[in-house]
Amino acid sequence: MANDQTTQNEQVLPADVDETILEGELVGTEDETASDDAGKVAPESAENEDVASDTGEKSESTVNALGKQLAAAQEEIVTLKEQTLRVAADMQNNRRRADKDVENARKFALEKFVNEMLPIIDSLERTLDACNVEDEATKVLRDGVEMTHSMFVAGLAKFNVEQLNPQGEVFDPVYHQAMSLVDAPDAKPNTVIAVMQKGYNLNGRLIRPAMVMVSKS
Template structure:
């Protein structure tokens, strides 16, 4: 009987050892899984951070590209304006000269044979000057018969008129000029206020 108990005891010890080994292995596996899960979580966090960084950098790049494009466009517009309106001051200096040539033609007696050659020379000079300044974008504002436009015309008087409707330019006292669409000087005009004749009531 004692021999049988002695034979059984070593088997129990083996089973206990195996059980401990299995429990230890399971515990180690749990630790390993926890460590792996923690490492995965760290990697996922780093990946999310990297994605945020890339998104932020992409947004910064897009913003920087848009800002560069805005600067390029503004610079191009400034250069274009500089080209168009570089002659503005010089053109303003020329306007009185043109005015004087026109006045000389208006007040001179074209029937006087003595001064006719001189008048022809003045007229040719005026035409040549107007043609020259037109090449650089200077345009005459001479709005007789047109509707009054306060952006380009300066009214100095209003008169009744049977010929012209109300708010129509009757005559131009001084021509205006524009440079590439920008007003250099408004035209000084007289504007019609319409007919002062009393209206006839046709229903009476």
């Protein structure tokens, strides 16, 4: 019996030893596996950091690009706004010029016609000056010429034609054309002492200056 128990113990011990060895081997294997896993995790972490860094750089680059595009768009908006204002101002100026041209065309459309009528009035006035007021033979003729002259002047006045007769006025080079300078002791210097031909305005614009004689200074 004792021998049988000893034999059993001898048979059990190797089994226990083997289990310990196996456990050691398992522990070693687990440590190696953990070490391998740790070695694998480290490169993955580094790779993730590289990816994050690249993503950050790309995001910053994208933001910078968008900022430049925004600045360019804002500058273009300012330029287009200035161009729009300039075009609007040009259109308004053109409209004003067109309105003024139309108004001037309406006001001075008769200028050519009036210039054609002025020599007729001049002839009537010269006829009146030539007629002797005291001569009864020419009185009827004078009255007729005077009536015709008055009708011409009144008709032109209806179209804003103004007659300029500067007799006794101070000489004005804008409205008067000096034909000669004469000594006139009884007149003030630079005064119109005789009107050789009357002047005319059309709607406030001079169409013919008055031809005058002026006293010397």
